[in-house]
Amino acid sequence: MKKxxxxxxxxxxxxxxxxxxQNILKQSTEISLNLMAVKxxxxPEDFLGWCYELLDVAKNRINFDxxxxxxxxxxxxxxxxxISAISFLQLKTLRIAPWPVICGFIEQHKDVLALEEQLKLTSYLAPMRSTPLKEMIAEDRLxxxxxxxxxxDTSVYNFDVEWFASTKSAKGFHQLLADLPGAFxxxxxxxxxxGDVSEQDYQAFMIGYLSAFAGTDEKPTLAPATRLLAMRRPDVFTPISNNRLDALCQALGISRLNNRDFERYWSDVVMSIRTMPWFAMTTENGELEEQLASIKALLPCFFYYADKDTADNSNYIKLLNKPVRSSRSGGTKTVRRGKESAExxxxxxxxxxxxxxxxxxKRDSIIxxxxxxxxxxxxxxxxRAIFG
Structure with missing residues (x-):
């Protein structure tokens, strides 16, 4: 272990x-005796491999008892x-890696990334990228x-809607979205x-997004805005989330964004990724590459740390495997849907x-x-079982 x-x-x-x-060594000092007991x-001769090896020790091989x-x-x-170091090191490769290497990494890690499920989300949303939010049913808006x-409904939404960037903590944003979807x-x-998206287009969006919060007690934050942008144009905008922001900013070589850095998001994130070799020289050799090319601005999300538990932590998988709970009256507890959504x-x-x-x-009965x-x-x- 010392070696x-x-x-x-x-x-x-x-x-x-x-x-x-140095930060990792400093953190290891207090548990050095416990680490030394691990054979x-x-x-590894590279730093990324070293991080993976030490993480395996800290997660699976150290004696917690x-x-x-x-x-x-x-x-x-x-x-x-x-985990943050691994994300940083993997994201950093995006600066110089060509398109085939990017696709190779994603395909190699497709199982831990739950790639099939993530692509189901982007495929589901593709036809509604230009659909106004106010015209979407509540579930599609989520x-x-x-x-x-x-x-x-897991038979319809057979994916976790929070892949790429979750907005579940942005309560103010979702309240405004429910009340005033037209503003967004x-x-x-x-x-x-x-086609092309210019800085002027983005600035006009930014003004509109900030205006949606005008006259309310809620403060506009960057992360939910990037999710909206990324789902509308996944070939242009990369979504951010606060818990992964350090690794992304380090990898891009920029100072950390705060939750109101709307201008720097364009100049430091969107433009930095746009100038990377793989982004400018995508090819579509096969079905997978074709899918990835259409959402190329989302690809950095596949370079954050993931392990065998990542796929199992999908909200879709959890909902699919959720045990049925009974109410006090003995019936099954279910979540009702609005008539419009059901239709x-x-x-x-x-x-x-x-x-x-x-x-x-039997449409009405099914609804x-x-x-x-x-x-x-x-x-x-x-x-079908009843009526054939």
Missing amino acids: LLISPSKMALGEQESQIY VENH LLDDHQLPTVKKLQDLL AFTGKHAASL DDALANIPSE VLVDRALADESIPDHIRD AEVEKGRSVDETIGLM
């Missing part, structure tokens, strides 16, 4: 990496530092803006649905050519069941 801990001192680390290494056979209670926060802090809810539509209307979801499902006409004739909280697929399945 592992000191090995980065023999690596050719840059200034940022050296500072990260290490793998000694021998740790005092006051040491547990230290271990957690060490894990967080290593999917577009990145906030999970128990009302999302006015802001988004300044962003062309295709839209059912009509989408019934548009499938494989649905027979006699099932389509009534979906309103009560039953999933669309389950309801149609029951109808």
Whole structure:
């Protein structure tokens, strides 16, 4: 273990990496005896591999039974530092990596990234990128803006809507969005649905977004705005989230953005990513590359740290596996849906050519069941079981 801990001192680390290494060493001091008790056979020669190895020690191989209670926060802090370091190092490769290398990394890590599920989200939202928020049903608006809810039917929303950047903590934003969706539509209307997006387009959006908060007690913040922009134009805008912002800013070589840095988001994030080699020279060799090219500004999100638990932590997976709870009256506790949402979801499902006409004739009955909280697929399945 001692050899592992000191090995980065023999690596050719840059200034940022050296500072990260020193912070990790400092955090390791309090639990040094516990770390020394772990047998290490793998000694990576690169700093990224070193971070992965030490993280594995701190998460899976250290003996937690021998740790005092006051040491547990230290271990957690060490894990967080290593995760942030891994994200930074992987994101930093975006500065110089060509398109084939970017695609190769994503494909290599597709399982831990839950790539298939993430692409389902972007594919679902693609047809509604130009749809006004005020015309969307509530569930689609949640999917577009990145906030999970128990009302999302897993047979329709077979993905976690919070991939790329969650906005669940932006309560003020969501309250305003529910009350005045048209104000955010006015802001988004300044962003062309295709073609080039200029700084003037972005500034017009920014003015509209800030204006949506005028006269309210809520303060406009950057992260939800970037989610809106990224879902409208995933080939231009990269969403940010506060818990990952340090790694992104370090990798881009910029000072940390605060939650009101609207102007710097364009100049330091959007423009920095736009000038990277892979971004300017995308190719579409195969179906996966074609999908990735269409959402190329989202690709940095795939370079944050992910492990085998990432996919299982998807809100979609959790909702899918959530045990059914019973109410006091003995019935099943469900989340009711609005009639408009139920109608839209059912009509989408019934548009499938494989649905027979006699099932389509049961549309009103299906809608009534979906309103009560039953999933669309389950309801149609029951109808087919009963009526053939």
